[in-house]
Amino acid sequence: MRASENVSYKDWLLTLGAPHTSIFEGERKYLDPYWVNSKECCYQILERDWGIEERASLYHQIHSLVYEGTHGHFLSHLYAKYACSTAHEWSIFASGFSPGREKAEIDFVSITYDILGLGGTRGYDYGRACFLAREGLKVDWLSEDEFYYIHSIIARKAKFFYNSWQQYTHSWILGSCYWAYLVNDLNEEETCDIFLNQGLRNRLKNRLKFSFHDNENPIHWMPWDGVYLPDIETPDSLKALIESEEYNESV
Numbered sequence: 001m002r003a004s005e006n007v008s009y010k011d012w013l014l015t016l017g018a019p020h021t022s023i024f025e026g027e028r029k030y031l032d033p034y035w036v037n038s039k040e041c042c043y044q045i046l047e048r049d050w051g052i053e054e055r056a057s058l059y060h061q062i063h064s065l066v067y068e069g070t071h072g073h074f075l076s077h078l079y080a081k082y083a084c085s086t087a088h089e090w091s092i093f094a095s096g097f098s099p100g101r102e103k104a105e106i107d108f109v110s111i112t113y114d115i116l117g118l119g120g121t122r123g124y125d126y127g128r129a130c131f132l133a134r135e136g137l138k139v140d141w142l143s144e145d146e147f148y149y150i151h152s153i154i155a156r157k158a159k160f161f162y163n164s165w166q167q168y169t170h171s172w173i174l175g176s177c178y179w180a181y182l183v184n185d186l187n188e189e190e191t192c193d194i195f196l197n198q199g200l201r202n203r204l205k206n207r208l209k210f211s212f213h214d215n216e217n218p219i220h221w222m223p224w225d226g227v228y229l230p231d232i233e234t235p236d237s238l239k240a241l242i243e244s245e246e247y248n249e250s251v
Contacts, residue, residue: 007222007223007227009227009228009229009230010148011031011218011222012155012222012227012229013148013151013152013154013155013229014030014031014033014130014151014218015030015031015165015218015219015222016126016127016130016151016154016155016158016168017030017127017130017131017133017134017151018030018127018165018169018211018217018218018219019123019127019168019169019172019173019211019219020127020128020130020131020172021131021134022210022211022214022217023207023210028214028216028217030216030217030218031218033134033137033138033147034137034138036138039138039139042135042138042139043139045135046058046132046135046136046139050132052132054141055136055141055142055241056241056244058132058135058136058141058142059136059142059238059241059245060241060245061132062129062132062133062136062150063241063242063245065125065126065128065129065132066125066126066129066150066153066154066157067245069122069125070125071121071124071125071175071178071179071182072120072121072122072123072124072125072126072128072171072175072178072179073121073122073125074121074178074182075105075108075109075120075121075178076120076122078105078106078109078120079109079113079116079117079118079119079120080118081093082109082110082113083113083117083118090110093106094106094107094110104181108178112174115167115170115174116167116170116171116174117161117162117163117167118161119158119160119161119162119167119171120161120171121171121174121175121178122157122161122171122175123158123161123162123168123169123170123171123172123175124171124172124174124175124176124178124179125175126154126157126158126168126172127172127175129150129154130151130154133147133150133151134147143235143237145232145235145237146235146237146238148232149232149233149234149235149238152229152230152231152232155229159229163224164224165219165222165224166219168219169211169212169219172211173204173207173208173211174204176203176207177203177204177207180203
């Protein structure tokens, strides 16, 4: 492991995106946010996969992932309830649900809480927000100052909820499993069975292979603690977008 004092805070922040970056075999370049095969490819990914066509919609989606939460935050209330319940209280709560989606989600939280803790699958949203910021930097929709400011916000949240890169990475992986469960086209009974049984194990196996078997992944040597992370001021260029999001949330 490299000494903490020799680690750049920017490299630490870039490692927040490593779980998501790890799925792009042959194109990872974890600590080089400017590396790109083709800017046109970045535009296509943003528009095709995310419906993002310009700077404002890019920031809106990043803001949603970090603050409001999408798929990775959907189970937050259950992780919080599990954390505040005794084993007996949780058992009574879980027994009140018939087989189906809600019961499958409760069982998923039961299975994964000891791995993820209170943060649950939030890491999936944080990792995806890092990915979008990276794409935005490549196509010049975000400046470098804006890029690292966004990562610094994500860092505060990740450090609050998780205690290691391994736990954070597991959060992203299990969050991606939950996302796959939400968007599949199977009926509810088949979906719940796959979610909690073979389908989940297969997806976990593949994701773990990508993330933990790649020796270039900085989670293998990056310290979780002991790296100075500066308090980056909000860039003036982002303030209007941030205020717009805060206004929309208040109405």
